[in-house]
Amino acid sequence: MKWNIGDIHDAIADVLPGDAAATIHDGEVGTWSEFTKKSNNLGRFLLENGLNFGDKVAFYMRNSAAYSETLSACFKARLVHVNINYRYVDEELKYVIGNSDAAAVFYHAEFSEYVASIRDRLPEVKLWIEISDGDLKLDNVHDYETIANDGSGAKLDIKRSPDDLLFIYTGGTTGMPKGVMWTQNDLYTLMS
Numbered sequence: 669m670k671w672n673i674g675d676i677h678d679a680i681a682d683v684l685p686g687d688a689a690a691t692i693h694d695g696e697v698g699t700w701s702e703f704t705k706k707s708n709n710l711g712r713f714l715l716e717n718g719l720n721f722g723d724k725v726a727f728y729m730r731n732s733a734a735y736s737e738t739l740s741a742c743f744k745a746r747l748v749h750v751n752i753n754y755r756y757v758d759e760e761l762k763y764v765i766g767n768s769d770a771a772a773v774f775y776h777a778e779f780s781e782y783v784a785s786i787r788d789r790l791p792e793v794k795l796w797i798e799i800s801d802g803d804l805k806l807d808n809v810h811d812y813e814t815i816a817n818d819g820s821g822a823k824l825d826i827k828r829s830p831d832d833l834l835f836i837y838t839g840g841t842t843g844m845p846k847g848v849m850w851t852q853n854d855l856y857t858l859m860s
Contacts, residue, residue: 670830670857674743677707678823691733698733705821706737711745712824713815718794719771721746724835726770727759728752728779734799734812738774743832743852744824747772750835753845754779762786763844764837765793772797774812780805 714725725747729735742749748849750768752761754776765773773793775783777800784806787796798804799812805847830853838844850858 672743672825672828672830673852674740674824674828674832675854676745676856677704677740677743691736693731693733696733697711698737698798698804703737703740704732706816707740707744707818708821708823709736709816709819710741711747711809712819714741714747714772714807715745715824718766719745719747722748722833724750724768725750726750726752726765726768726773727775728756728775728783730754730776730778731800732776732799734774734776734816737816744826744828746826746828746832748833748835750847751837753837753839756839756845757782758785760845762789765790767844768835768837771795774799777801777805782820 681700681704684700686699688700689697690700690703691698725739725742727735727749739749750770752764756764770793774835775798777798780798783796796809797812797815798806798809804811831851833850834850834855836848836850838848839845
């Protein structure tokens with residue numbers, strides 16, 4: 669059987685009680701109904717604002733519920749997750765975003781200083797989305813919470829493929845980070 673993680677997330681949401689825990693982080697529990705609504709709204713926003721199937725979405729974030737919600741949004745919208753080590757700054761940060769051909773970047777507000785320093789050198793990035801606890805730190809960016817919470821949360825009516833990709837950027841002692849590509853089906857098969 670061929671697998672797509674976006675389809676799996678939709679199937680789980682169809683059978684799990686809405687109040688079941690989907691994310692638990694720093695003592696906050698997010699339910700499956702919240703997770704589903706947010707991930708669907710995020711995926712729809714990305715597709716309605718210039719991203720196309722297979723486009724890359726960079727994650728410059730710490731572990732959080734927002735990371736999981738955005739990852740699910742990418743799976744559901746047939747977009748490709750690109751991780752960025754939150755310790756990267758300046759040239760490493762610019763390199764991963766540029767090398768991956770990211771069309772959108774999600775970042776935690778605490779990293780806004782580093783985003784500001786490289787953003788003008790990455791004109792191919794269509795959307796910058798900031799995850800903040802209040803006021804946005806940068807101009808001309810989108811607010812994560814507004815995107816995630818505005819909208820019906822309805823499923824994306826998309827035919828997905830087991831060949832949709834996931835990127836994992838690795839760091840180490842061999843120079844700049846390297847991108848490793850996995851199909852969702854291969855990754856799921858490996859993990860099962």
